[in-house]
Every structure is written in C-alpha cells, then in structure tokens.
Amino acid sequence: MDITVRDAVTVVHGMFFGAVLLLTVSAAAMGLYATCTPTSHWTLSPAQHRCLSLYLAFVALLAWIAVLLGAYAVYPWYRAHPPAGVTDLSGYPQRLLMSNPSTTAWHDIGMEWKEHVAWFAPISLTVVAFLFARYGHHLYALQSLRRAVFSLVALAFLSACVAGFFGAMLNKYAPVRGGSTMVLMHSQAAHGE
Amino acid sequence: MGSELGGAVPPNGAGAAAVLGAAIGGLVLGILALAADAVTAVGGLFNIWNPTGPLSGVTSAAILAWLVAWLVLAHLWSGRNLDVRRVNFWATAMFVVGLLLTFPPFMDLLQGK
Numbered sequence: 001m002d003i004t005v006r007d008a009v010t011v012v013h014g015m016f017f018g019a020v021l022l023l024t025v026s027a028a029a030m031g032l033y034a035t036c037t038p039t040s041h042w043t044l045s046p047a048q049h050r051c052l053s054l055y056l057a058f059v060a061l062l063a064w065i066a067v068l069l070g071a072y073a074v075y076p077w078y079r080a081h082p083p084a085g086v087t088d089l090s091g092y093p094q095r096l097l098m099s100n101p102s103t104t105a106w107h108d109i110g111m112e113w114k115e116h117v118a119w120f121a122p123i124s125l126t127v128v129a130f131l132f133a134r135y136g137h138h139l140y141a142l143q144s145l146r147r148a149v150f151s152l153v154a155l156a157f158l159s160a161c162v163a164g165f166f167g168a169m170l171n172k173y174a175p176v177r178g179g180s181t182m183v184l185m186h187s188q189a190a191h192g193e
Numbered sequence: 194m195g196s197e198l199g200g201a202v203p204p205n206g207a208g209a210a211a212v213l214g215a216a217i218g219g220l221v222l223g224i225l226a227l228a229a230d231a232v233t234a235v236g237g238l239f240n241i242w243n244p245t246g247p248l249s250g251v252t253s254a255a256i257l258a259w260l261v262a263w264l265v266l267a268h269l270w271s272g273r274n275l276d277v278r279r280v281n282f283w284a285t286a287m288f289v290v291g292l293l294l295t296f297p298p299f300m301d302l303l304q305g306k
Binding site for chain 2: 074075076144
C-alpha cells in the first residue's frame with residue numbers, strides 16, 4: 001500500500017485540514033449560539049471565554065493552513081504545464097480536464113471558483129475569533145455585532161463547503177498525483193506469505 | 194442570560210471596523226480576480242510566484258487590502274459607538290459583490306463571453 005507525495009499532500013489539504021475545518025466551524029457555530037444569544041442561560045466564566053476564544057482562533061488557523069497549503073502546494077501541481085510532446089496528461093490535472101469537453105467545466109467553473117472563494121473562510125473566521133475575544137461576554141447585548149458574527153460563520157462554512165465539494169470532485173476526475181512514492185504498509189504478498 | 198462578568202459593554206467601533214475590513218478584503222478579492230481573468234496584463238502583474246500564477250498576487254493583494262482597511266478603520270473607530278446595522282448593510286453588499294465576482298459564470302457574463 002503506497003501513496004505518492006502529491007497524493008499525500010492533497011489528502012492532508014482536503015481530507016484533513018478541509019474536513020476538520022468543516023467540523024470545527026459547525027461546532028463553533030453551536031458554541032457561539034449556545035453562549036451568545038439573548039435567550040442563552042449559559043454564563044461564560046472568564047476561563048470558558050478564554051477557552052472558546054482559543055478554539056475560534058484555532059479554527060481560523062485551520063482555515064489559513066488549508067487555503068495556503070492548497071494555493072502554494074497543491075495548486076502548482078494541478079496547473080503544471082506538460083512539456084511539448086507529452087500525450088499522457090495524467091500528471092497534469094488541469095490540462096487533463098481541459099482536454100475533454102465533458103470535463104472542461106470542472107476546471108472552468110469548479111477550480112476557478114474554488115481557488116478564490118476558499119479565501120473568504122479564513123478571513124471571516126479570523127474576524128469571528130477577534131469579535132468573540134473582544135466582545136464575547138457582551139455579544140448577547142450587541143445584536144448587530146452578534147448578527148455579523150453569525151453571518152461571518154455562515155459565510156465561512158458555505159465558502160469552505162464550495163471549496164471542499166469542488167476539491168473532492170476535481171480530484172475524482174483528475175487526481176493530483178506524482179512525485180516520489182511512500183510505502184505506507186507492505187502487503188502480505190510482498191512478504192511472500 | 195449572557196454574562197455580567199465582562200463589566201460595562203465596550204464601544205462597538207472596533208468590532209464594526211473588523212467586520213467592514215473583512216468585507217473590503219472580500220470585495221477587493223472579487224475585483225482583482227475579475228481583473229486578472231479579464232486583462233492578461235493584469236494577470237501577469239499579479240503573477241508574483243509563478244507556480245501558483247496570478248492567484249498568488251490576487252490573494253496577497255486582497256489580504257493586504259483587508260488588513261490595511263481593518264487597521265485604518267480600527268484607528269478611526271476604536272472607542273466609538275457606531276450604528277453597526279449600517280456597517281452590516283454595507284458589509285453584506287460588499288461580500289455579495291465579492292462572492293459574485295469570484296463566480297466564473299458571472300465573471301464571464303461581465304466580460305461578454
């Protein structure tokens with residue numbers, strides 16, 4: 001059982017940071033709803049406020065790592081140009097998608113949207129972390145700022161969903177693959193058993 | 194309901210600055226994404242790291258615009274109480290336009306493709 005370096009980095013980008021981001025944003029939304037709405041009976045202690053502030057900062061950090069890893073590690077492999085004369089485009093995902101009219105839109109719409117919309121998530125989540133750290137004890141009384149917080153969480157979640165969906169679909173039609181191979185586990189047959 | 198542990202409610206200006214700053218960053222991201230897609234020379238200008246292409250410059254410039262806008266607005270609004278509903282209205286408008294400008298079919302529509 002082996003995996004190429006490019007596969008591994010793509011998995012870390014999407015299936016680890018991307019998926020964990022979606023889970024943690026959902027949890028952040030519930031945490032904020034439970035503690036910041038006027039009808040909430042949860043009185044945050046200073047320690048709880050600090051803990052939730054750190055959690056929100058961690059969620060924002062996850063989003064930054066996911067987009068930076070995507071833009072500066074995976075995307076260059078995705079958009080790599082094949083040398084002249086190369087006919088096997090399996091190592092050049094963008095060219096592979098664009099070589100077939102039935103898959104061109106996965107690049108033209110999917111990747112073109114994903115590569116930009118994903119950045120709304122870390123920006124929004126950074127502001128959410130700041131707003132909670134600064135106003136967490138008072139958000140129940142600050143209706144407009146509270147609405148801004150929930151809207152920004154929703155924006156981050158939706159943009160991460162769009163990026164995640166298209167990332168998964170693009171990787172089904174044109175996987176980012178190549179580089180050296182890492183052996184994760186030796187099969188029984190390889191040992192002659 | 195809520196908490197009295199935090200003392201008096203702090204002025205909302207710093208929060209409003211953070212919200213509007215993020216919206217400005219989102220709007221700039223959309224405008225630059227469109228510009229880099231529509232004008233080859235602009236795309237080349239934003240190609241600050243070749244492996245990632247114009248995306249590297251577009252997103253870096255948008256992040257810079259966001260942080261500068263946040264810093265300037267925070268400097269102007271910290272310690273003040275503002276009508277955050279108005280800030281939210283403009284922030285929503287900027288985010289919607291920014292999102293639309295990153296959506297390829299809308300980009301193509303604007304470019305007459």
